[in-house]
Amino acid sequence: MSAAGGDPVAAHVPPPSWPMLRAMVSVGLLCGLLITTAYIATRPAIERNRAEALQRAIFEVLPAARSARTFAWVEGQGFERVRVEEGEKTAAPVLHVGFDEAGGVAGVAIEAAGMGYQDVIRVLYGYSPERAAVIGMVVLESRETPGLGDRIETDPAFRANFERLDVALDSGGERIAHPIEAVKHGEKEAPWQIDGITGATISSNAIARILQESTVVWIPRIHSKLAQLDGGD
Amino acid sequence: MAAAEPGMEPKTADEFWKGLWDENPVLVQVLGMCPALAVSNTAINALAMGLATLFVLTGSNLVVSMLRSFVPKQVRIATYILVIATFVTLVDMFIQAISLDLHRALGAFISLIVVNCLILGRAEAFASRNGLGRSLLDALGMGAGFTGALLSLGAVRELLGAGSLFGLRVMPEGFEPWVVMLLPSGGFLTLAGWLLVFNAIERRRAPAALTEEAR
Numbered sequence: 001m002s003a004a005g006g007d008p009v010a011a012h013v014p015p016p017s018w019p020m021l022r023a024m025v026s027v028g029l030l031c032g033l034l035i036t037t038a039y040i041a042t043r044p045a046i047e048r049n050r051a052e053a054l055q056r057a058i059f060e061v062l063p064a065a066r067s068a069r070t071f072a073w074v075e076g077q078g079f080e081r082v083r084v085e086e087g088e089k090t091a092a093p094v095l096h097v098g099f100d101e102a103g104g105v106a107g108v109a110i111e112a113a114g115m116g117y118q119d120v121i122r123v124l125y126g127y128s129p130e131r132a133a134v135i136g137m138v139v140l141e142s143r144e145t146p147g148l149g150d151r152i153e154t155d156p157a158f159r160a161n162f163e164r165l166d167v168a169l170d171s172g173g174e175r176i177a178h179p180i181e182a183v184k185h186g187e188k189e190a191p192w193q194i195d196g197i198t199g200a201t202i203s204s205n206a207i208a209r210i211l212q213e214s215t216v217v218w219i220p221r222i223h224s225k226l227a228q229l230d231g232g233d
Numbered sequence: 234m235a236a237a238e239p240g241m242e243p244k245t246a247d248e249f250w251k252g253l254w255d256e257n258p259v260l261v262q263v264l265g266m267c268p269a270l271a272v273s274n275t276a277i278n279a280l281a282m283g284l285a286t287l288f289v290l291t292g293s294n295l296v297v298s299m300l301r302s303f304v305p306k307q308v309r310i311a312t313y314i315l316v317i318a319t320f321v322t323l324v325d326m327f328i329q330a331i332s333l334d335l336h337r338a339l340g341a342f343i344s345l346i347v348v349n350c351l352i353l354g355r356a357e358a359f360a361s362r363n364g365l366g367r368s369l370l371d372a373l374g375m376g377a378g379f380t381g382a383l384l385s386l387g388a389v390r391e392l393l394g395a396g397s398l399f400g401l402r403v404m405p406e407g408f409e410p411w412v413v414m415l416l417p418s419g420g421f422l423t424l425a426g427w428l429l430v431f432n433a434i435e436r437r438r439a440p441a442a443l444t445e446e447a448r
Contacts, residue, residue, distance in 0.1 A: 015307055023304045027312050030296075031319035038323045045330035053333050141337065148416070 061126030061136030065098025078225035112214035149203035166191035182208035252374030259382035270420035279387025283380025298368035
């Protein structure tokens with residue numbers, strides 16, 4: 001009896017698996033080949049774009065810098081000069097030291113990241129050891145709400161917080177005297193406070209938290225090993 | 234769209250033109266609303282998302298059409314998704330290679346092209362039942378229609394929400410931007426406006442077409 005005739009056994013005969021397997025494997029291989037080819041073809045351009053974006057950001061947060069060098073933090077030893085090629089990942093955390101025309105340290109650019117309202121926010125901030133303050137901040141990556149949360153990148157009043165944000169160490173020199181904190185818009189009284197954005201509270205608080213968590217780790221390190229961050233080769 | 238009945242086969246060029254107007258993906262079929270509303274906050278974002286979708290649609294339609302007699306029907310949807318996801322990965326890499334700023338602006342919506350029902354819909358309803366030429370024209374027409382609709386949304390939203398067009402200041406200095414137009418609610422408002430205009434034009438065309446037919 002045929003399946004069309006209503007034979008319940010024949011009606012449930014599974015379809016042959018070989019054509020399905022052949023199709024899925026072949027299409028999978030074809031797709032893998034396409035992705036690999038595109039990855040190899042676009043990788044140099046992507047890495048170059050990322051390196052250029054980082055370089056632009058370094059000189060934006062350290063306006064007095066004319067050149068920059070990368071240093072890695074090695075636990076127990078301090079800072080070591082590293083040459084990071086395009087696309088290369090370093091095992092140790094790194095920072096970028098900017099040097100002025102005279103070869104002196106113009107500031108240190110540090111990457112930091114943390115959770116925002118929508119997704120992880122990545123920032124680069126500039127620190128001046130001379131002024132003991134954060135002197136600039138740019139958002140490298142964020143998916144905050146257009147028109148609201150993304151004002152952390154565009155709001156001039158919010159950006160003004162980072163022209164001189166106090167991160168001075170205490171008398172012992174091992175801790176920041178007053179960790180960075182966010183306050184409601186218009187309530188900033190102290191130089192270590194960040195004046196928040198009305199309508200973008202979570203995003204502006206996230207920036208304050210990201211900077212606070214990063215500075216409490218990096219600023220004491222930089223001060224303890226400042227002599228290692230020189231401009232000589 | 235199912236294959237046309239014998240004797241009712243549309244002209245080949247119609248496969249392209251139908252996507253632009255009569256079966257426009259956004260303004261008639263109301264497909265792909267997620268990127269249409271979320272990424273059309275500026276004209277350049279809308280154009281980039283439209284072109285990315287056009288690329289994915291064209292690539293996936295071509296591959297699905299080529300493989301239509303090779304892929305058993307039981308695994309066709311899984312295969313189509315694999316093909317679409319591949320082209321989305323390619324377009325994601327290409328955009329990163331062209332401009333990181335543009336990639337940042339489009340954000341997660343590039344990856345979400347995978348689940349744009351327009352693309353899977355055209356693969357299942359058209360490319361899997363038609364030859365390469367027709368599938369290519371269908372993809373180009375639908376992609377161009379999608380891009381045009383997104384661009385019309387993006388242009389209005391940027392104009393009213395930021396006072397600019399493609400980043401260039403258009404509105405006078407004293408213009409106060411309507412921030413709501415850059416938010417999702419502004420996307421819905423603008424889409425409603427365009428649907429109103431589109432339907433008004435269609436209603437005017439319909440009696441004219443009937444009169445023409447009667448003659």
